[in-house]
Amino acid sequence: MASRLFTPLSIKNITLKNRIVVSPMCQYSSVDGFANDWHLVHLGSRAVGGAALLIAEATAVSPEGRISPEDLGIWKDEHIAKLKQITDFISAQGAVPGIQLAHAGRKASTYPAWKGRGQVPASEGGWQTLSASAIPFHGNELAPLPLDLAGIEKVISDFTDAAKRALQAGFKVVEIHAAHGYLIHQFLSPLSNVRTDDYGGSFENRVRLLIQVIDAIQKEWPADLPLFVRISATDWAEHGWDEDQSVELVNLLKTKGVDLIDVSSGGLVAHQKITIGPSYQVPFSAKIKKETGSLTGTVGLITEAKQSEEILQNGEADLIIMAREMLRDPYFPLHAAHELGEDIAWPIQYDRAKPTK
Numbered sequence: 001m002a003s004r005l006f007t008p009l010s011i012k013n014i015t016l017k018n019r020i021v022v023s024p025m026c027q028y029s030s031v032d033g034f035a036n037d038w039h040l041v042h043l044g045s046r047a048v049g050g051a052a053l054l055i056a057e058a059t060a061v062s063p064e065g066r067i068s069p070e071d072l073g074i075w076k077d078e079h080i081a082k083l084k085q086i087t088d089f090i091s092a093q094g095a096v097p098g099i100q101l102a103h104a105g106r107k108a109s110t111y112p113a114w115k116g117r118g119q120v121p122a123s124e125g126g127w128q129t130l131s132a133s134a135i136p137f138h139g140n141e142l143a144p145l146p147l148d149l150a151g152i153e154k155v156i157s158d159f160t161d162a163a164k165r166a167l168q169a170g171f172k173v174v175e176i177h178a179a180h181g182y183l184i185h186q187f188l189s190p191l192s193n194v195r196t197d198d199y200g201g202s203f204e205n206r207v208r209l210l211i212q213v214i215d216a217i218q219k220e221w222p223a224d225l226p227l228f229v230r231i232s233a234t235d236w237a238e239h240g241w242d243e244d245q246s247v248e249l250v251n252l253l254k255t256k257g258v259d260l261i262d263v264s265s266g267g268l269v270a271h272q273k274i275t276i277g278p279s280y281q282v283p284f285s286a287k288i289k290k291e292t293g294s295l296t297g298t299v300g301l302i303t304e305a306k307q308s309e310e311i312l313q314n315g316e317a318d319l320i321i322m323a324r325e326m327l328r329d330p331y332f333p334l335h336a337a338h339e340l341g342e343d344i345a346w347p348i349q350y351d352r353a354k355p356t357k
Contacts, residue, residue, distance in 0.1 A: 003340045004312035005305065005320065009052075011259050011295070013224040014096055014172055016052035016319075018344075019312060020333045023299055023323040024055045024100040024175070024230075026067060028112035033060060033073020035082040043086055046326055047093040048347050050333030053319075054090055056083075058102035058177055061162040062154075065103035065183070068112050069125045074101070074162045080169045087170030093347070098173030100230065101162045103155060105183030106131035106144035106192070132186045132193040132200065138270055152199065152209060155183065160216040167221065174221055175228035176213060180267030184210050185232055188249075189241040189268050207249055214256050228297075229253055230262035233284035236272040243287055250292045260295040262321060263288055279307060286316035297321040305336035 006018045022043070029038045043054050060066040060073040073079055087097035104110075109119050109126040119141050120126030130151065131144035147155065163174055178184035186192040187209045193200050199208050214227070221227060233246045250261050263285040266272050274280075281300035289296045297319035302308055308320040325332055337344045338355050346354045 003309055003342055005309045005340060006337055006342045006344060009318060011226045014226055016096060017094060018050070018052045018333060019319050020051045020053075020308070020336070021297060021319050021321040022046045022051045022054040022326050023321045024057045024177075025323050025327065026057045026071065026112075028068050028070040028114075030070055030072045033063070033066070033071065033075060033079055035072060035079070035086060039072065039082075040086050040089065043097075044089045044093075045330045047090040047095040048350075049326075049329075049331035050337070050344065050346075051095055051326070052333075053096045053098055053173060055098040055100050055173065055175055055321075056086075056171075058100050058104075058182070059162070061101050061103055061158040064108060064127055064130060065105075065158065066108055067102075067104040067182075068110055069120060070112055071104075074099070074165050074169070075158065077165065080165055083166075083169035083171075087172075091170065091172075094345075096172050097170060098175060098228070099166050099169075099171045100175040100177050101159055101166070102177035103158070103183040105129065105181075105186045106135070106137050106141075107181055131183065132195055135192055135194070137181065146195070152212075155209070156212050156216050159213045160220055163217045164220050167225075173226045173228060174217065175230055175262060176210070176217070177230050178210050179230045179232040179262075179264045181232070181269070182267075184213065185241070185268055188231075188245075189235055191235060191237060191240040191269055203245060203248065207252065210249075211252070211256065214253070214258065218257060223257075226259040227257065228260045228262050229258050230264060232265045232267055233263050233281070233288065234265050235268045236266050236274045237269050240268060243284060246284070247288055247291045250288050250294050254292060254294055258294075260297060260318070261285075261288055262297045262299070263317075264299050277301065278303070279311065282311055282316050286314075289315070289317065295319075299323065305339045308336070309340060
């Protein structure tokens with residue numbers, strides 16, 4: 001019987017040749033938001049390695065939306081050319097190029113892990129952060145400025161313009177980053193959103209920004225190309241965003257034409273308590289898939305072919321979205337196919353190294 005992992009999946013006008021996705025992983029290797037040859041090799045090598053969909057890292061829709069000063073960006077037209085070179089190469093390998101559009105909110109202006117931790121001061125190129133409310137991620141950080149209505153409109157416009165540029169750059173899938181404690185997630189969770197206007201308080205108000213971003217992007221993004229949303233299914237913290245709210249949100253996103261939910265978790269608060277182990281986030285994807293009927297992708301310590309196959313066979317997700325394992329092994333899909341007894345095409349340049357049965 002053919003493996004589920006190597007069964008194609010069609011979403012709108014895009015067909016993924018298998019169910020393996022390269023998760024967006026920040027490289028912290030840009031200057032002024034520009035992609036460079038590192039990004040070409042990072043994403044290109046994994047396209048050569050057989051992944052069906054490669055989602056470029058959290059790509060800032062505005063300079064103030066960067067997680068770090070070294071983040072990839074798509075806030076100006078000059079960013080398009082190098083991104084187009086990358087998407088052309090990915091497509092030439094039979095893979096689909098995707099991009100995650102992001103705004104870091106209060107978690108912006110921070111150092112990459114290898115440069116230290118904490119906020120980057122203005123003297124080193126840091127900037128004032130923004131959020132739903134004036135609550136810092138860490139108590140020792142400068143509080144973010146709460147977005148006023150004009151600021152919210154700018155965020156919506158920035159996401160919309162970024163989606164238009166993504167299309168020009170050749171991306172075929174757009175994912176809105178509403179997870180991991182970044183700006184949209186900050187609006188979703190009552191732990192970071194204590195507003196008393198139309199963007200705070202009730203569930204309907206807290207999801208309003210995400211819905212407005214989706215509505216605006218849908219006016220510009222082609223109807224025949226997929227739109228994904230990444231969410232954190234739970235904050236792993238008391239009185240925060242949780243699985244039931246996630247199900248309610250996904251049912252709403254279905255009515256908005258969102259094609260797949262990339263289900264992750266956590267990242268909102270420093271006091272989160274996460275129970276980590278192999279496949280530890282799969283139950284969130286399974287619950288959302290079962291209770292909403294939406295397509296889902298799952299992430300989190302998925303490192304093996306048989307583990308991936310079992311998740312799909314159990315109907316717990318539709319896509320396996322891999323991060324660290326793809327850093328360790330860019331050719332994981334080629335190796336997984338051999339392990340599962342699937343005869344898939346290798347790049348012709350590497351065909352002489354293909355294992356025999």
